[in-house]
Each structure stands twice: as C-alpha cells, then as structure tokens.
Amino acid sequence: MPRGSETAFTWDKSTHPRVACVLDNRNESSVEGPYDAGAARVSGRVAWGAQRAVRTRLVSSQPLTPEGSDMRASRIVLTSLAVLAAVSCSGKGSNSDSAAGASAAAATPMEGTRQVASGGINAAGWSGRIDAGEAADGQKLENAKLEQRGDSLRVTTGPATAYWNPANTATGNYTVSATFTEPQYQNVNDHPHPYGLFIGGSGMGTDQQSYLYCSAYGDGRFIVRGFGPESFQMNGRGAANAAISKAAGKNQPVTQRIAMSVKGDSVSCAINGTTVATYPKSAVVAAGKLKATDGVYGIRFAHNTDGVVTGLSKTSP
Numbered sequence: 001m002p003r004g005s006e007t008a009f010t011w012d013k014s015t016h017p018r019v020a021c022v023l024d025n026r027n028e029s030s031v032e033g034p035y036d037a038g039a040a041r042v043s044g045r046v047a048w049g050a051q052r053a054v055r056t057r058l059v060s061s062q063p064l065t066p067e068g069s070d071m072r073a074s075r076i077v078l079t080s081l082a083v084l085a086a087v088s089c090s091g092k093g094s095n096s097d098s099a100a101g102a103s104a105a106a107a108t109p110m111e112g113t114r115q116v117a118s119g120g121i122n123a124a125g126w127s128g129r130i131d132a133g134e135a136a137d138g139q140k141l142e143n144a145k146l147e148q149r150g151d152s153l154r155v156t157t158g159p160a161t162a163y164w165n166p167a168n169t170a171t172g173n174y175t176v177s178a179t180f181t182e183p184q185y186q187n188v189n190d191h192p193h194p195y196g197l198f199i200g201g202s203g204m205g206t207d208q209q210s211y212l213y214c215s216a217y218g219d220g221r222f223i224v225r226g227f228g229p230e231s232f233q234m235n236g237r238g239a240a241n242a243a244i245s246k247a248a249g250k251n252q253p254v255t256q257r258i259a260m261s262v263k264g265d266s267v268s269c270a271i272n273g274t275t276v277a278t279y280p281k282s283a284v285v286a287a288g289k290l291k292a293t294d295g296v297y298g299i300r301f302a303h304n305t306d307g308v309v310t311g312l313s314k315t316s317p
Contacts, residue, residue, distance in 0.1 A: 097160060097194045097215060097223060097302035111190055113303045115143040116158040123148035125165045129205050132229075134159035134303065144301075153309040155195070155301045162211065164204055164298025170262070170314050171294040177259035178299065178312040185218045185247035185254050192217040193302040199260045199267075200284070201296030203229070210291055212284050213300045214269035214277065218247040218254040224269055224277050228289040235277055243274030262293045 113134060119142045121128055126148075128141050137159075144158030155163065170176055180195050196215030203209040212226040212234075222244055224234035247254035259270045268278040284290050299309055 097225070111304060113137065113139055113143075113159050114188065115139075116145045116156050119143050119145040119156070119158060121146045121163070123153060123163075123165075125167060126163055127166065127205055128161050128163040129209065130159040130161045132207070134161075149308075151310060153299070153312070155299070155305070155307050155309065157301045157303050157305050160301065160303045162198060162201075162204075162209075162213075162298060162300045164198075164201060164296050166204070166296060168297050168312075168314070169295060170199060170297050170316075172316065173261075173263050174314055174316045175259055175261040176297045176312075176314050177257065179255060179257045179310045180216065180299075181253060181255045181308045181310070182218050182247070183253050183306065183308060184251045186250045188306060189304040192219045192221070193305040194221075194223060195301045195305055195307050196222075196256075196258050196299070197260050197297065198226075198300050199262070199295065199297045200226075200290040200293045201298060202291045204296050204298075210289070211295070211298075212260075212267070212290055212293075214258060214260050214271075215300060215302070216244050216256040216258060216271050218245070218256075220244045220246045222269070222271055222276055224279075226284070226289060230288060232289055234279060234284065239276075241271065241274065241276045243272045243276065245272060260297075267293060 121141075123146050126146060128144070128146060130139055130141055130144065139159035141159075141161065144161045145154075145156040146161075146163050147154045147156075153163075155161075176197055176199055178197060182195070186192065194215035194217045196213055198211040198213035201209065201211040204211070208229050210226065210228040212224070214222065214224045216222045217238070220242070221238045221240050222235075223238040226232050226234070245254050245256055257272050261268045261270070262281070265281045266278055267281055267284050268275050270276065281293060285292055297314065299312065301307060
C-alpha cells in the first residue's frame with residue numbers, strides 16, 4: 001500500500017477471535033473512525049503514515065479481509081487494530097522506546113512528537129542525532145534541546161535523540177554512569193518515556209551509527225536496546241525491576257542512577273545500584289549490533305521527555 005493511501009476495513013471479533021501480534025518499530029499506520037476495544041465489531045479507515053517502516057507479524061484464526069483491499073493492506077489494518085483494540089502483544093519490539101510497554105502501547109494511540117522551541121545544542125563539544133524514524137517523519141535535531149547548566153545537562157525532547165561528546169570514549173573494562181532526574185514525571189507525555197546511557201558508540205552522527213543503551217522509566221521499568229544501525233532489542237519490550245524508582249504521580253520528580261559496565265566477556269546495566277541485566281559480550285557485539293564495546297558513550301532520551309543529567313563519568317579498573 002503506498003504512503004498516503006488508505007483502505008476501509010471491518011473486523012468482526014466473532015469470526016476473528018484470536019489475534020496475536022509482534023510489533024517492531026513505530027506503528028506506521030493510523031486508524032480513523034469508530035473503534036472500541038470492547039466492541040464486537042470494529043470499522044473505520046486506516047491510513048499509511050509517514051513514519052518509519054513497521055515490521056509486524058500477525059496471526060489470526062481467519063484471514064482478515066478489509067473492504068476492497070489486498071492481503072498486504074489486511075496486515076496493515078490488523079497492525080492498527082492490534083494496537084488500538086488492546087489485543088495481546090509480545091515478542092520482539094521496537095526502538096520506539098515510549099511503546100515498550102505492550103499493554104500501554106496497545107491502549108493508547110501513538111503520541112505525536114512535539115517540536116521544542118529554541119531547540120538545538122547549547123553544550124560545548126556536544127553533538128546529537130535523532131532517530132532515523134523521527135527524521136523520516138520530518139523531525140530534525142533542532143526540534144529537541146540540550147543545554148549545559150553548570151555541572152548538569154538539561155535535555156528537552158522533541159524527537160528521540162542521542163547526545164554525546166566525541167571526547168567521551170571508553171575502552172577495555174569500564175563503567176559509565178550518570179544520574180537522571182525527571183523533574184516532573186510525564187509532564188509532556190501521556191505515558192512513561194525512558195532515558196538513559198549508551199556505550200559502544202561507533203559512526204556517531206552518520207546513518208551507520210551503532211550503540212547499545214540502557215534506559216529507565218519512571219514507572220519502574222527498563223529497556224536494553226541498540227542500533228547496529230538497524231534497531232535491536234536485548235530484553236524484548238522491557239521489564240520491571242524493584243530497584244527502579246517510581247514517581248509518586250504525574251508531575252512528581254523521579255530519579256534514577258544508571259550505570260553500564262563492560263567487564264571481561266560481560267556487559268551489564270545497573271540501576272540504582274542493582275544489576276538489572278547482564279549479557280555475554282558476544283550477544284551484543286555481533287552482525288547487526290555493536291562493532292565493539294569500545295567507543296563513544298553518551299545519553300539518550302525518548303521523544304517528548306524532559307530530564308536533567310548529572311555526574312556523567314567513566315571509571316576503569
């Protein structure tokens with residue numbers, strides 16, 4: 001289905017009761033018209049959006065046949081219905097970090113990316129690059145903001161962005177750490193968005209950049225993902241851990257201390273002093289993933305997120 005086109009559909013739960021989905025990358029389609037997660041019959045129109053390609057596998061008990069459409073259009077319709085009708089989703093996901101909670105993503109239409117006023121980088125020596133999916137939507141680096149304020153970095157997105165200073169590199173065995181504070185949890189978004197560190201940066205600022213990142217959410221979850229240069233995931237659509245701080249409520253502050261370490265043949269992420277994930281180096285340094293764990297380190301924020309970073313540092317044994 002070409003971009004900009006749309007197709008009508010009708011989905012009858014009585015004849016298509018089982019729908020399983022595996023979502024990868026941002027949902028590219030949008031549904032307009034009446035839909036109700038509890039309804040027996042769903043209808044409307046689905047439009048092929050301008051966002052980054054979504055790689056989706058869907059399994060239904062019977063073929064879904066949208067009105068006047070082919071099977072490819074059928075899969076696109078099912079993608080939207082799977083998200084918007086809150087069906088069961090699991091498996092490989094995306095680097096659309098804000099959609100990491102499958103149930104949250106399913107229940108909420110995709111949140112649009114804002115454009116931050118007076119954006120850009122105001123921190124000496126620092127660079128940034130927005131996600132390829134954001135760029136495909138027409139976003140640009142100037143729609144997010146990085147500011148140096150004394151000993152802290154203030155980040156305001158805008159599009160999902162990685163920021164780094166090319167002088168910040170780590171090799172061999174090392175630990176990179178920083179403290180991330182969301183002064184007002186969810187003040188500019190309608191569901192939790194993550195922020196964290198990345199390591200192993202290579203080709204930064206190009207369309208071949210690769211890095212591995214660990215990010216926390218203010219609701220007690222975390223994700224470990226990367227680009228190589230295509231997106232990859234290490235812990236699926238994320239996981240909860242009791243060590244991760246939870247905001248008391250919307251617009252309340254929440255703080256996470258995040259560290260990523262390389263030691264021998266293992267790569268790990270710790271949040272608030274607790275190791276939440278460990279992987280063999282061979283699992284992250286591979287085709288389509290990192291070129292090496294040596295490289296640039298920096299910070300990454302999902303779209304539509306405000307945060308403050310302090311104490312970014314590297315230690316080596």
